[in-house]
Amino acid sequence: MEFLQCISLKAAQDLVVRSLKRGAAGEEKVQLIDAAGRIAAQDLFAGENLPPFDRSTVDGFAVNSRDTFGAGEAVPVLLSIVGQVAMGEPSLQELLPGQAVAIPTGGMLPSGADAVVMLEYTEQMDTDTLLISRVAAPFENVVKKGEDVSSADVLVKHGQTIQAQQVGILAACGYSTVPVYKQLKTAIISTGDELVAVSETPKMGQIRDINSYSLGAMLKETGCIVTCMGIVKDNYEEFVRAVSWAAKNSHLVIISGGSSVGARDYTVKAIDALGGVLFHGIAVKPGKPTIYGMAHGIPVFGLPGHPVAAMMVLEQLVKPAANFLMGKETRQQGVTVWARLLRNIPSAPGRDDFVTVHVKIEENSYVAEPIFGKSGLIHTIAEADGVIHIPAEKGGLYTGDLIEVALLKNWLREEEAF
Numbered sequence: 001m002e003f004l005q006c007i008s009l010k011a012a013q014d015l016v017v018r019s020l021k022r023g024a025a026g027e028e029k030v031q032l033i034d035a036a037g038r039i040a041a042q043d044l045f046a047g048e049n050l051p052p053f054d055r056s057t058v059d060g061f062a063v064n065s066r067d068t069f070g071a072g073e074a075v076p077v078l079l080s081i082v083g084q085v086a087m088g089e090p091s092l093q094e095l096l097p098g099q100a101v102a103i104p105t106g107g108m109l110p111s112g113a114d115a116v117v118m119l120e121y122t123e124q125m126d127t128d129t130l131l132i133s134r135v136a137a138p139f140e141n142v143v144k145k146g147e148d149v150s151s152a153d154v155l156v157k158h159g160q161t162i163q164a165q166q167v168g169i170l171a172a173c174g175y176s177t178v179p180v181y182k183q184l185k186t187a188i189i190s191t192g193d194e195l196v197a198v199s200e201t202p203k204m205g206q207i208r209d210i211n212s213y214s215l216g217a218m219l220k221e222t223g224c225i226v227t228c229m230g231i232v233k234d235n236y237e238e239f240v241r242a243v244s245w246a247a248k249n250s251h252l253v254i255i256s257g258g259s260s261v262g263a264r265d266y267t268v269k270a271i272d273a274l275g276g277v278l279f280h281g282i283a284v285k286p287g288k289p290t291i292y293g294m295a296h297g298i299p300v301f302g303l304p305g306h307p308v309a310a311m312m313v314l315e316q317l318v319k320p321a322a323n324f325l326m327g328k329e330t331r332q333q334g335v336t337v338w339a340r341l342l343r344n345i346p347s348a349p350g351r352d353d354f355v356t357v358h359v360k361i362e363e364n365s366y367v368a369e370p371i372f373g374k375s376g377l378i379h380t381i382a383e384a385d386g387v388i389h390i391p392a393e394k395g396g397l398y399t400g401d402l403i404e405v406a407l408l409k410n411w412l413r414e415e416e417a418f
Contacts, residue, residue: 006281006288008392009316009352015278016292016321020299023327025182025251032171036164037223038180039327044156046173049146054109056085058141061100061122061130062113068136076131081124085110100130109142116141149173159329181327186224187246188212191239191257191267192305195231210307210378211256215314222322224252234258239266244274247295251325254318255291257305267291267302275300283351283392287313299325307378312354312387335407337386339366340400345388347396356384359405368405384408 007015027041056062063079071077079100085091085107095101095112103109103116118141121134149155155169156162162170162178170178188211195209196202209231216226227250232242239258246253258267271277274295280302282290286309291302301318303310339359347353357368368388373380386405390397397403 006283007279009282009284012282020324022324023181024325025184027179028182029177029179032175032178035162035178036167038162040156040158040160040162041179041181043154043158046149046151046153046155048151048173050149050172051143054145055143056103056105056107056116057143058116058118059105060116060118062103062109062116063100063136064113065115065136065138067098068132071132071135073133076133079130081128081130114138159327184224184252184322184326185250186219186252187227187229187250188216188254189229189242190231193234211310214307214311215254218314222319224322236266240270240273243270243295247298252322253298253300255302256310271295271300285351285353308381311381336404337366338402339368339405341397341403342367342369344399345370345397347390349395350392352392353390355388356380357386357388359385
């Protein structure tokens, strides 16, 4: 397959999904406290009712609501106090007409009671006599059995990322461990004779390795376990050995650089030697020379060496693939806002373009200012607040267009909120 035989972004995304097996990373059980942020490997059912009994939401007296009809401050209802509900103990007493039982918040309603009167609307004449000055509606101040959660409810769906707030309800239903998909082992290889480690001072003609860190950080945010294999120089045999080792020890391999058509760009040759290239070139900007294939049956992405291009392609292709391999059912949606565009943005029809923007508020609405720059300029994404997508069928955007912006960071300061 030759470079410039570009396929569309949508075709590339579909091809990647078809070549992968959902949940290929495997499953494991983790302690409940470690489940937040992980992907559920099966539907997690409640299995029991919450609460498991009718319970009071206030301190007061459990009554039969019919016994309070007609009660008022001028003419209170008189009831007999026949006991007290103990907190954390079953209520075995049966309430008869004209009777009331003292009950704490969270206490179990006794049989025959269907409401609780708050202490504020009661007065004890003596230890056995209660005056009620307000009507209680049926099930007032009561949470009924199963009202919070029914035993058949699905607490977390298969493929859903478990949120921190869901851990509490899992605990309430007795989950001490949770079945989740394993985190994806991902290897990142940076290539190029011009690259040096971040700890080194580059000589003339050299640059520090940016992509191992920026791409690794993005994949860690997705939930991957990232191994940065360092820099592999432009030597074919060394390159093949590195890719082969990465494929045998990981679920996903990312190669940064070497995806163009130069004489020393070995990514295509290495993937071909270890499995096969499925596409080389996608109709996007930035990111056109992207490669995808298999090595020892493991998916391998060859991303452009330019940092912004590599990060854009990772967001659009690699992260969805990683989520798929970890069993996630749907693509994770980031935070987006709608904004008015402040400048024209040209775009070639037939190509998906991704443009970084500044976002701010003017007159209580969002506006977006494009950040134009070459894909090798890291500041264009480091300073950006968001990214806009110009689909292949559009020939650019115009000043004043209402556009959707995918936010890259929590840029909005409290004093700017509206």
